[in-house]
Amino acid sequence: MNGSRAELETEALYEISRVLSLSTDLNKAFTSTLTLIDLVLGLENGTISLFDPVTGEVFVEAAPHMRDEDRILGRLRPGEGIVGRIFATGMPMVVPDIAEEPLFLNRTGTWQNLEEDRRAFVGVPLQDGRAVLGVLTADRPYRTGPTQLGRDVRFLTIVAGLVAVRVRLSHLENTHHRAAQDVPALSPSPERFPGIVGASAPFRDMLELIGRVAQSRATVLLRGESGTGKELIARAVHDASPRAERPFVTVNCAAIPETLLESELFGHEKGSFTGAAQAHVGRFEQADGGTLFLDEVGELSPAAQAKLLRAVQERQFERVGGKRTVTVDVRLVAATNRDMEEMVRQGAFRLDLYHRLSVVAVVVPPLRERRDDIPRLAGHFLRVLNEENARSAELTPAALEVLTRCRWTGNVRQLRNCLERLVVVTDADVLAPVHLPCQWPGGSTCLLERAAPPPEAELARLAERAPPATAAGPLLAAEGEAGERERVRAALERAGYVQAKAARLLGMTVRQLGYRVRKYGIELQRL
Structure with a gap:
């Protein structure tokens, strides 16, 4: 471009201020800013890095010349490398020849052949008052004079001030957005989420949060152990939102081969690859107007993460083999049982994708942290299972207590699964502790892990809670002979065929147990 340096700087600052004020997408605004700096003033290879309080690192938010897979490598701790030093000190830094600078780490591998293409490097902090929010850098060909580099520092410092204001405004917008969601009309009552069972304090806190989030367009990341019901919560977010009448589409990211993931998510055109006999509409298009649930998102490969990033950020993509850009209106809910922060630190998950997925993070509590809900859940599951299997089974209070004290590593x-096994395998309608598939001494393989092994003292405690045989007859006497025989046999098996233990489990005397053993012809040898 023609014109004096001052005129070029004025022109560049005018365009940069317009871009930063008008663009709603932070990454796009920063990318355009760096492109303008290059085109107008010849400051090349520009980067804008921001501090992430989650990881404690400075990461590359925008760099027009870098590939996404390279950008994720540019994570630095404060004080590490040139960018980390600028961030830690809050002072600009000029390097006349980065090939000779020990602090220049080139983590992204962007700068190559520096012996032949030597570069002068300039970096300035993004300062908002006394706070340093990140770093702005650019470079020029080597042997640029000190006067030129001094002008570059002054110009980039002005640009960094504009960028810092845009970052601060973005933070304020997010804060106001979260505050606007804090409306009392969104009650966490069970009626608001049909099918969701639980009233414990941790669970109600979670319901309150999703009640606030549901009305917004914010992307939600559900975090929790396997089996906690994350898909059910995702469905609840959808059903409580204005999109409830639109599609709810689920994608299990761990179940789709990487080679097919792009086609599954974005669709493909007819003839785009071998076997593509007709066009295919992807999950993003299927969910248009509704909600797309990305389950097990932490299992995505780095290549798959890169393909997903643009669609998550802009809700735009092209079908495989197509040239037309498809734009969709989709609310995203993702779920994972992985430690995402640790994955980011190890480079296994893209930091930029993590930020875009975790706009609102919701932790689904494990069952062991909401034991008060176990009786409600058990009753709910039994009603469903009874209807499915034409049964009328119910749990005794003693059985419910045993269930409440179990560890439940597989959660809800x-x-x-435990209750379904009881309903399917057990003939009796009254389910006592003896029927539960816990690992009693000498017992069979179970589905549960108890918080503590059931020693003699535990067996005695359960026996004490059982109704005495002399008061109303044996605990199982009214269940019919077939049911009574099965329970006696099961008690003997779980007690290792020690009749005293089995009698205590059944709430009867050893003599009463012996009578039933003989009556029903039960073998006393171990299986």
């Missing part, structure tokens, strides 16, 4: 899913 494991509890349901």
